[in-house]
Amino acid sequence: MTDDRRTISRSTFLKGAGGSIAALGLGPFADNALAATRPKRGGQLRVGYVGGGTAETINPYLAVTPIDEGRVQSIFDPLVLLNADLSLSPGLALEWLPNKTATEYEVKLRHDVTFHNGKPFGAADVIHSIHLMAGKTSAALPFVSNINVRDLKAVNKTTVRIPLKRPDGNLMANFVYYNTWIAQKGEKNFAHPIGTGPFKFQSFTPGQQSVFVRNPDYWGHGGPYVDSLKIVSISDPTARLNALLSGQIDAMAQLDYAQAKAHQRIGDIKVLVAHAPQVLMFYIDTTKPPFNDNRVRLAMKLIADRPTLIKDAISGFGTVGNDIVGKGLPFYDDSIPQRTQDIDRAKSLLKAAGHQGLKVTLQTSDIVPGFVASATLLAQQAKAAGVTIHLQQVPASSYFNPSLKYLKMLFAETQWPPSSLKFFYLQALAANAPYNETHWHSKSFNGLLFKAIGEKNHAKAQAYWNHIQKIQWEQGGYLSWTNADFVDALSKKIRGLKPSSAGILGNHRFQDAWLS
């Protein structure tokens, strides 16, 4: 399941410019009409996800697939809550107070929260959880790699001191993602996980289903409304939809695009659509000819007709990409003009670079929905500029495997659900970035990146980030054509679950759901 680390469904986070949720509840059953209705208590909510088989886990620090995410977010709570519009609000942590240099934080925690076993939540639990996040095989490692884990300190029962290795002006952004949610002190193997979340653990069988019951003492306001929550693994997309249509489940994750279109028309179920910052991109090795010449890279970006790609490759379920990553996330630069198709300019750039009649090979794979279709379309669009793109299909098993094909391709496709600009740039474009797909190496760029990350002052940080994104937009090796939507489905009797840019199925907020 490791390829799913960054598959289309992985949720994303962080506060953003807001307003990135637009096409909400496109069916004729928009929730607004019922907003005035008071939520009803009781019943069982049954949710179907793509299963992960034996790889499924309930341990937040190992979890990698959407179904794991749904479970973790039901049982545990984050330090920082990610809202549907990608803004942040206090979760288990109320305040984040950096020192002058942003190299140490004091974090004030809520003091009115108890775990499912009645013990009060406090600093020791946060410290224990960060230790688990820093474990060797932890999926949360990138989020805590900048923390001096050994020197974590409980200042008092509800204050933690977090020392850093290098400055970070926005540390709270690291503690939103479900891999960083908070377990109880002493938790080891998660055989019977204890959290502070809206649901209490009852049972879990990997690859089949898990059952949780309502936490009546939940600290968050409102729900949970349902008595119990059943999460079922159904991997076949048609079987998952059939289960929803026949009433054997009430909600399903990841509805196929074509089926989403059809059921929006029929209106027998609610199709839940949320714009999201998960980006689909073509990428280019910027160090190898002909792409070591920026004019050629730019020409490729000008060849793409993005609206057509979105319409035909992903049935229109996406917003236009602009060759930079993280639309809707904090520090994303909305002021950069939208790049559009310009065949004449592409031609003259290629001519100037001496690459008229360019022939290149684009490696694609059916690992992510939309990859092969978008590659085929791009090849057609390139013909207008005299560019011949040969397509080569790579087996899904080696496409993202760095010991096989991945990171060795000249021209290929990728997909990122960026958790924040910080993490995308650290993972893909910094010096020593583990997934440097475009082979981007620039000392000055790297310096700028760490300045941006370490800056406490929001306006100054924004200025650094704008500079970084301008460089990528002008010279980078990414052609991002879309930010793909989250598309899920609900039965008509489910209320309260709203589309969220933060994650699929309304960011798995089952505490908000109720049965009419």
Next chain:
Amino acid sequence: MLVFLARRIAGALAALLAASILIFAAVELLPGSPASAVLGRDATPAAVKVLTHRMQLDRPASARYLDWLKRFVHGDLGDSAVALAQGEQHAPIWHLISGPLKNSAILAAISALLMIPLSLGLGALAAVRAGKPTDHAISIGSLVAISLPEFVTGSLLVAIFFVGLHWLPPVAIVPPGADPLGSPKQLILPVTTLLFASLASGIRMVRAGTYEVLQTEFVQTARLNGLAERRVILRYALRNALAPSVQVLAQNLQYLVGGVIVVEAVFAYPGIGSQLVLAVQNRDVTVVQSVAMLIAVVYVTINLVADLTVMLLVPKLREPV
């Protein structure tokens, strides 16, 4: 008799040994290495090294093979490679697949219990009515059914009985630990799909065998002696036609072992097939290895039992040559 038995069993063991070598080699030959395959996008050199060690891939293949085989014989299927990659200390495969295995066995058993009498009955009926409309209907119907792949049959049945008529549920979700027989309605479509795909060859074989016997002199004699037609068919014709049919029925039982994989995926039935499909998707090589080997064992066992059954039905085979 004993010599025959011993030879058969030895043959079965040899087949299993060959299968085990093939299965083990197939995993060894994955591009990169099994550890790299399991890790996928996380297959950084350091991660590959750690998992290579944890999966003991740094030991010679022959030693690992013998070790795997020895443990398999003792009922230890090993640990899930993906779970190890995720950092779990222990993830016994048996614990993960025993429940699904039981569910699949139940699905296959119900299908087999229906398949055998249906094949015999419809086959004999077609033979008795040879050349008449009943015969044509049975032959053509069964041929059409077998020419459709299971996922098409399954989808068609869902389209008719769920989307069209709303009679039957389109998926068979069984909670872990629950008995699939507790909600028998859910099993109707999966079992029907399996029967559609497996009945035809049995029916045709039984029909051919019975038809042939019906033409023989002793059946004619029996008829001329005034025996009731029912008695002629059941007592004389069908019994003699049975021997060749047993092999075909055994083949169909073996088909069921493989057929459940597709059918389970179509109906989201939590069986061993669904587990195998997921294990392949997850590139959980140790689970794939062990499940494939288990399926091989079932296959060979069915074959062995079929051979022995034929021997019991045909006395000639029991005599030493």
